[in-house]
Amino acid sequence: xxxxxxxxxxxxxxxxxxxxxxxxxxxxxxxxxxxxxxxxxxxxxxxxxxxxxxxxxxxxxxxxxxxxxxxxxxxxxxxxxxxxxxxxxxxxxxxxxxxxxxxxxxxxxxxxxxxxxxxxxxxxxxxxxxxxxxxxxxxxxxxxxxxxxxxxxxxxxxxxxxxxxxxxxxxxxxxxxxxxxxxxxxxxxxxxxxxxxxxxxxxxxxxxxxxxxxxxxxxxxxxxxxxxxxxxxxxxxxxxxxxxxxxxxxxxxxxxxxxxxxxxxxxxxxxxxxxxxxxxxxxxxxxxxxxxxxxxxxxxxxxxxxxxxxxxxxxxxxxxxxxxxxxxxxxxxxxxxxxxxxxxxxxxxxxxxxxxxxxxxxxxxxxxxxxxxxxxxxxxxxxxxxxxxxxxxxxxxxxxxxxxxxxxxxxxxxxxxxxxxxxxxxxxxxxxxxxxxxxxxxxxxxxxxxxxxxxxxxxxxxxxxxxxxxxx
Amino acid sequence: xxxxxxxxxxxxxxxxxxxxxxxxxxxxxxxxxxxxxxxxxxxxxxxxxxxxxxxxxxxxxxxxxxxxxxxxxxxxxxxxxxxxxxxxxxxxxxxxxxxxxxxxxxxxxxxxxxxxxxxxxxxxxxxxxxxxxxxxxxxxxxxxxxxxxxxxxxxxxxxxxxxxxxxxxxxxxxxxxxxxxxxxxxxxxxxxxxxxxxxxxxxxxxxxxxxxxxxxxxxxxxxxxxxxxxxxxxxxxxxxxxxxxxxxxxxxxxxxxxxxxxxxxxxxxxxxxxxxxxxxxxxxxxxxxxxxxxxxxxxxxxxxxxxxxxxxxxxxxxxxxxxxxxxxxxxxxxxxxxxxxxxxxxxxxxxxxxxxxxxxxxxxxxxxxxxxxxxxxxxx
Numbered sequence: 001x002x003x004x005x006x007x008x009x010x011x012x013x014x015x016x017x018x019x020x021x022x023x024x025x026x027x028x029x030x031x032x033x034x035x036x037x038x039x040x041x042x043x044x045x046x047x048x049x050x051x052x053x054x055x056x057x058x059x060x061x062x063x064x065x066x067x068x069x070x071x072x073x074x075x076x077x078x079x080x081x082x083x084x085x086x087x088x089x090x091x092x093x094x095x096x097x098x099x100x101x102x103x104x105x106x107x108x109x110x111x112x113x114x115x116x117x118x119x120x121x122x123x124x125x126x127x128x129x130x131x132x133x134x135x136x137x138x139x140x141x142x143x144x145x146x147x148x149x150x151x152x153x154x155x156x157x158x159x160x161x162x163x164x165x166x167x168x169x170x171x172x173x174x175x176x177x178x179x180x181x182x183x184x185x186x187x188x189x190x191x192x193x194x195x196x197x198x199x200x201x202x203x204x205x206x207x208x209x210x211x212x213x214x215x216x217x218x219x220x221x222x223x224x225x226x227x228x229x230x231x232x233x234x235x236x237x238x239x240x241x242x243x244x245x246x247x248x249x250x251x252x253x254x255x256x257x258x259x260x261x262x263x264x265x266x267x268x269x270x271x272x273x274x275x276x277x278x279x280x281x282x283x284x285x286x287x288x289x290x291x292x293x294x295x296x297x298x299x300x301x302x303x304x305x306x307x308x309x310x311x312x313x314x315x316x317x318x319x320x321x322x323x324x325x326x327x328x329x330x331x332x333x334x335x336x337x338x339x340x341x342x343x344x345x346x347x348x349x350x351x352x353x354x355x356x357x358x359x360x361x362x363x364x365x366x367x368x369x370x371x372x373x374x375x376x377x378x379x380x381x382x383x384x385x386x387x388x389x390x391x392x393x394x395x396x397x398x399x400x401x402x403x404x405x406x407x408x409x410x411x412x413x414x415x416x417x418x419x420x421x422x423x424x425x426x427x428x429x430x431x432x433x434x435x436x437x438x439x440x441x442x443x444x445x446x447x448x449x450x451x452x453x454x455x456x457x458x459x460x461x462x463x464x465x466x467x468x469x470x471x472x
Numbered sequence: 473x474x475x476x477x478x479x480x481x482x483x484x485x486x487x488x489x490x491x492x493x494x495x496x497x498x499x500x501x502x503x504x505x506x507x508x509x510x511x512x513x514x515x516x517x518x519x520x521x522x523x524x525x526x527x528x529x530x531x532x533x534x535x536x537x538x539x540x541x542x543x544x545x546x547x548x549x550x551x552x553x554x555x556x557x558x559x560x561x562x563x564x565x566x567x568x569x570x571x572x573x574x575x576x577x578x579x580x581x582x583x584x585x586x587x588x589x590x591x592x593x594x595x596x597x598x599x600x601x602x603x604x605x606x607x608x609x610x611x612x613x614x615x616x617x618x619x620x621x622x623x624x625x626x627x628x629x630x631x632x633x634x635x636x637x638x639x640x641x642x643x644x645x646x647x648x649x650x651x652x653x654x655x656x657x658x659x660x661x662x663x664x665x666x667x668x669x670x671x672x673x674x675x676x677x678x679x680x681x682x683x684x685x686x687x688x689x690x691x692x693x694x695x696x697x698x699x700x701x702x703x704x705x706x707x708x709x710x711x712x713x714x715x716x717x718x719x720x721x722x723x724x725x726x727x728x729x730x731x732x733x734x735x736x737x738x739x740x741x742x743x744x745x746x747x748x749x750x751x752x753x754x755x756x757x758x759x760x761x762x763x764x765x766x767x768x769x770x771x772x773x774x775x776x777x778x779x780x781x782x783x784x785x786x787x788x789x790x791x792x793x794x795x796x797x798x799x800x801x802x803x804x805x806x807x808x809x810x811x812x813x814x815x816x817x818x819x820x821x822x823x824x825x826x827x828x829x830x831x832x833x834x835x836x837x838x839x840x841x842x843x844x845x846x847x848x849x850x851x852x
Contacts, residue, residue, distance in 0.1 A: 234780055235782045290767065296761070296765060319693075357774070358725075361530070
């Protein structure tokens with residue numbers, strides 16, 4: 001079984017390390033400078049660059065998704081990866097007539113400095129660098145800020161050029177900071193940040209009338225994503241996060257055209273073209289590797305790659321085989337989706353499942369032998385919708401206690417229907433997002449639009465409950 | 473009076489803990505939740521409000537429980553899994569795969585307790601496999617024999633030697649320290665099947681716990697084995713249709729730590745020594761990863777199992793078709809089952825036959841056959 005990898009390891013050790021061929025495997029003329037696919041292929045510089053470009057174009061071509069009328073929004077963070085993406089797109093637009101990309105491209109930069117509390121001067125400097133980088137390709141560029149999610153109306157995208165200045169809405173920034181500070185664990189913070197970023201991307205794309213978004217994840221990133229998603233309980237939606245196309249949103253599709261390239265190939269591409277990049281720190285930068293699940297999975301994959309170089313491609317190919325089976329891809333109405341990540345909620349969990357078992361453990365740990373009726377075992381409520389269901393605001397779980405303590409301070413506990421509790425929000429989330437909400441301290445820190453949606457859906461639910469006896 | 477002093481001390485301790493642990497941030501709010509979670513430094517009462525002092529914190533939910541409530545909760549959870557998963561039918565004969573380790577010892581004990589308490593009407597037997605590893609299995613089998621006497625269950629021991637004609641000691645002597653876990657694992661699977669058939673049982677219960685399952689999910693992702701990834705989390709092996717005996721995992725949702733706690737507080741005798749042969753290197757990485765994850769977020773084990781249960785595979789992915797081995801008739805996705813290939817390799821003196829690609833194996837087989845023919849040709 002697993003020992004097959006041991007043997008691979010043995011094979012690796014037996015061979016002398018670099019097996020450089022005299023000439024490039026591709027053109028048999030120039031001297032090779034880079035190995036791809038570990039040892040097998042040594043390419044010269046030109047052949048390597050052509051190979052990267054070809055992989056990018058073939059990924060787009062194979063998908064058969066691009067139409068000439070498409071307007072694409074390239075997400076640009078200033079990192080090496082996203083700069084390579086812009087460079088490849090630019091190369092595609094400068095091709096001879098029959099090979100030229102026909103779709104249109106716009107660039108979007110999202111300013112996330114508020115999350116880390118970077119000084120405004122640093123953030124403006126980053127913005128200027130990003131503007132310079134995107135300007136050299138001649139795409140029309142825009143920028144927005146992560147805190148725009150707290151803004152319920154109005155436009156969020158601002159044209160980006162050398163002279164554009166970062167304007168900060170103090171109120172929204174404070175709300176964003178409050179949201180992040182409100183989450184107790186780094187894992188949940190980062191997961192929340194990812195969901196927020198996704199929502200800002202989708203919102204900006206709709207505003208800019210783009211129907212596709214390009215993001216710059218490499219296969220290495222996606223292998224890490226797979227392990228992270230599994231550990232975060234997001235197995236059901238993993239295929240959205242790691243496949244070429246994320247079509248959770250009905251209007252805008254998120255595509256990952258760099259997913260066939262490894263991070264090594266991307267790094268060398270940027271070195272050979274002397275592409276600059278801006279390092280913008282994020283939540284997990286400089287943090288201990290055991291500080292969050294994201295960092296730990298990254299470290300795990302990187303360490304495995306040293307001894308088992310096929311790790312990334314194996315994990316990535318595993319992810320490729322995941323997808324939605326045809327029965328579940330039918331779109332339900334808006335009320336069936338998770339309010340944080342827009343994945344479809346499963347109606348009821350199987351009677352014997354991990355979430356049911358966890359819920360049962362919680363229940364009996366709080367009730368004890370005297371409070372628990374053995375006969376009620378067979379008629380436990382279905383769980384996936386009622387995780388923490390029976391514990392209302394003042395229930396036994398620690399999370400609800402906290403919410404109650406907080407609510408008591410403001411003197412509002414249980415003060416009627418429009419008072420939203422964390423367990424109400426949890427009910428509207430998928431399994432993975434519940435884990436985020438579990439680490440949220442107070443409900444008021446959540447973004448305004450999420451609270452609003454939750455309130456509307458809770459209201460609808462209570463209306464439905466009150467008339468359910470008369471519904472046919 | 474004493475009460476009042478006690479309260480004051482508690483408050484002071486609380487304040488002290490809070491002061492040390494307080495978040496250093498501009499927002500200076502009294503964060504009550506962070507102090508409550510520090511439970512080790514003061515007497516905590518049982519979460520179930522039974523009035524007793526808690527002695528442990530459950531890794532799964534974080535609840536603090538007293539000894540009696542923990543025993544009750546542990547057993548009730550296994551009962552819940554058995555009932556919700558429809559693992560057994562009344563009147564079944566169930567073989568407990570017993571290695572003498574903590575999981576199978578606790579499994580045998582709990583099943584016996586639950587069978588009496590909830591009147592399942594099960595006939596429980598112990599089934600052990602003797603791999604023939606000197607200094608490891610011979611000692612652990614003594615534990616199983618102890619269990620047999622303690623729990624008054626019949627015990628059946630099958631050995632690799634009598635089933636396959638090879639002991640693990642002999643196999644390791646031939647193949648070396650690498651890859652021997654492949655032989656041991658594949659043979660044990662088949663040995664359990666054969667033992668179950670000999671005993672005429674309705675199903676085999678194994679001691680796989682939640683940690684094992686989470687680890688298997690990770691391993692199958694790392695190995696890219698999509699077929700196993702799909703079925704590794706199922707609580708009953710889906711093989712009733714082919715007439716083979718199903719295997720069930722009643723401890724599937726039980727944390728390894730709670731199993732150790734249960735065995736420790738119940739003072740159950742179990743055997744805890746690592747196998748004398750080299751531990752499997754690659755699985756070790758996955759295990760270490762899981763342990764690190766668990767430190768960050770204890771619920772991660774259940775989260776990974778949830779992920780494994782809810783994974784969906786694309787419709788157009790080819791999965792291996794289950795057939796029967798043409799030599800021994802057990803379930804296999806290939807013409808020959810793995811056990812038969814490995815055994816053939818051992819008997820031919822080509823122990824690497826079943827390890828690595830099947831095309832390489834076929835070539836090696838042909839070469840040896842061709843070689844034999846040459847020799848016979850020379851003979852006459």
